[in-house]
Structure formats: structure tokens, C-alpha cells
Amino acid sequence: MNPTLEKxxxxxxxxxxxxxxxxxxxxxxKSGIVGEIVKRMRGRK
Known part of the structure; x- marks a missing residue:
């Protein structure tokens, strides 16, 4: 995914x-990308 944060x-x-x-x-x-982001965020709890 290679996320880049722009504050x-x-x-x-x-x-x-x-x-x-x-x-x-x-x-x-887009829905697939958003789903992948959700999976990664839930894994960090």
C-alpha cells in the first residue's frame, strides 16, 4: 500500500x-483499498 502521511x-x-x-x-x-486499511487498523488494537 505504501502509505504516505501528509500532516x-x-x-x-x-x-x-x-x-x-x-x-x-x-x-x-476504492472499496477494496478501504477494506485493507480497516483490516490493518483493527490489527493494531
Whole structure:
């Protein structure tokens, strides 16, 4: 996935909120990528 954290960036839809974002390599459909992120986050609990 190769995640990259950008702390000083805003999500394009909410450009006024500078809360940071994470970019990942696109290797499939969005729902599959989001599912993989969820699996990895749940594994860190």
C-alpha cells in the first residue's frame, strides 16, 4: 500500500479543514483499498 502521511494537507472535498491526509498507492477499487486499511487498523488494537 505504501502509505504516505501528509500532516499539513487538507482532504480535497474539505479544503478549509487542514487535518492531514494519508495517500496510498492505487492498486484496485476504492472499496477494496478501504477494506485493507480497516483490516490493518483493527490489527493494531
Amino acid at each position: 499539513d494537507k487538507a482532504y480535497p472535498k474539505s479544503w478549509w479543514k487542514v487535518s492531514g491526509r494519508v495517500l496510498v498507492d492505487k492498486k484496485g477499487v
